[in-house]
Amino acid sequence: MAAAAGGFRALDDKSLLEYIKATPALCAQLGNQLDGISIKEVGDGNLNFVYIVVGPGGSLVIKQAVPYVRCVGDSWPLAKERSYFEALALKEHGRLCPDHVPEVYHFDRPMSLIGMQYIKPPHIILRKGLIAGIEYPLLAEHMAEYMAKTLYFTSLLHHSTLEHRAAVAEYCGNVDLCRLTEQVVFSDPYKIAQYNRWTSPYLDHDAEAIREDDALKVEVAELKSMFCERAQALIHGDLHTGSIMVTSDSTQVIDPEFAFYGPMGFDIGAFLGNLILAFFAQDGHSGQGNERGPYKKWILKTIEETWNLFHQKFISLWNEHKDGTGEAYLSDIYNKPELQLLAQKKYMSNLLHDTLGFGAAKMIRRIVGIAHVEDFESIQDDRKRSYCEHRALECAKKLLKERCQFESIGQVISVIQAIPV
């Protein structure tokens, strides 16, 4: 078990046990009772190895990044330094919103290894809950809180430009992960690309139509530029429903390895866009009847509530801290309630438009790009699946192209509901 280049070596169940024994911070989390410990690799994600470590005196999770894309193999290299940015973001977002982020116990930069809080059963990955048709009454409230806090406090509404530029510079180092997003979200779906796939032959025409939709492609270029250029806040960067673990009364956001200073709408859009995908997948989970009807209503309600609660919480933070450190809107300039209101209205309206654009782009890439979602993949029947996917695509194209015309989330819900059967 010799140390490899730069002190990095990929662990397995056995060498991980040795590693834990040699690491006091991890032993402490296990109550220093290392006999009878069980270690189980559960990484169902695309990129990394995740081990659940449970012993008689405590538990933890170990996540290790390897220098390539796990689900493709070492033919697709990817900076293992993503682990550093994941640890940094977990700590920063955890500080801002401890209720919804697992605690970090340990970080080993050379090993690209994070030791963190084990989000225990009955927590499951939200996406699986959405496929199973389970309602989460607090999901909208919790995600609104997570997004409002993490985004507000890392934006220029709270930061001085001094601390903002320093943080922006640091996260510029996570460029490899940004590039992955740029490729798989903003580029590959709009051209013929090696790893693209879709439900063929049913969606052949849909995929081609996307590659030939000039108006759509011009809008996507603007979104890509915004993603690359605009350091608005420290975003999670991969906030789909597979990065959220839930029970009926708890919501935990994991996996911010794509974190960097980017547009807020990319996070909000990722979450809402994946809820919309879940919505359109429901018809594929129904039997003959319409037994998922009420659940579809619940998803739409959750989309609407998430935005509205996010809006409310974000504005509350803004009002509460309006005389604070933030330098975007100085209180001796934006000095009257009606002016403050006007500024906030414009800010939130722009944010809704960005959210719809990015959310729609994330929907499209999950249907005609490399990485698909279990919501659709779990629909066995190709024809049925393609029907669901087709409707989701139609919805996404409309939201993306017409995003600047929306004034409320209610209008978005109407569009989702009006996609022809």
Added chain:
Amino acid sequence: MAAAAGGFRALDDKSLLEYIKATPALCAQLGNQLDGISIKEVGDGNLNFVYIVVGPGGSLVIKQAVPYVRCVGDSWPLAKERSYFEALALKEHGRLCPDHVPEVYHFDRPMSLIGMQYIKPPHIILRKGLIAGIEYPLLAEHMAEYMAKTLYFTSLLHHSTLEHRAAVAEYCGNVDLCRLTEQVVFSDPYKIAQYNRWTSPYLDHDAEAIREDDALKVEVAELKSMFCERAQALIHGDLHTGSIMVTSDSTQVIDPEFAFYGPMGFDIGAFLGNLILAFFAQDGHSGQGNERGPYKKWILKTIEETWNLFHQKFISLWNEHKDGTGEAYLSDIYNKPELQLLAQKKYMSNLLHDTLGFGAAKMIRRIVGIAHVEDFESIQDDRKRSYCEHRALECAKKLLKERCQFESIGQVISVIQAIPV
């Protein structure tokens, strides 16, 4: 003459001579003939010391930054590291556009000292030429070339996102200078601030109207956010007519100490906005008659030609390099002439709007903020000056608020011409 903290010591004529003698790169520029050298401090700028060094065998200019704002004194500290970013930008922009940027001979980081090409007489500062009513037939052509090259080649139209993020991170270090801009351009003019001044009492009402113009202030907040968040290209950051030296056939851009990755429109707007100021100042330089009439026409023509030539050159570079390294518009996505055209049209239209917004903000701050321009200051008569300034302010407010409605520079010219007398 002991070295001070970090190897920095502020030079004077005498110690500079010693410094030159001890620096081979500088001696070489003087043909190694150091007898009979004359040194003259000419810094008319607000921040730094500039020495012209002329000898029998050659000449050069030495620019040294001091750790405060020169025109205010050491009560206003300012990072002398600005010199590092000025040297970096001079070299980068000089590599991209050598015809319009002085060559850098020497850079001493601890000393915050740049040795560069002496832009010799008959070159004068453009602002002085504009006040004197001198036409520069190649100015539009040259500035369009400078802006097209420096902005295009440092944007994602040419950069990979890898090189872009690395460069962005580096220039985040120039935060002190960005903060100065944020304060004096986007904040102070819109509130009561210590160093604000205007032609009182004539403009008292105008200054107050600006502080109470809610619609204007909301737009200014958006421009400020864009300035702070959007890393579109390596901009000069201070591209007013005092940073340009001209003869009838040469145009040289100096003083990029504010350089960082920001919105392109900030540079283009600085130049055009200062030309508009020059336009409105002309009536203050006229005698009883209208002898500056033809010159005003020339200024308007120069504004129009600058934008149109910039547009043309920028698009030419884009077309020429469309299969190149840039990652904003990949050639296998933006793969048809009509799509390329559509994308470019949208890009340039957005850029015009940004240009007008930033240009107008720069106009406003020169009339009611801390740093005024000689174009107006040289008008002795207060009433006459305030008349010119008032009209420039009216024009700026209109351009700023209505910027997104402009489709061509011709429409901008019409607005300038239609400002009531």
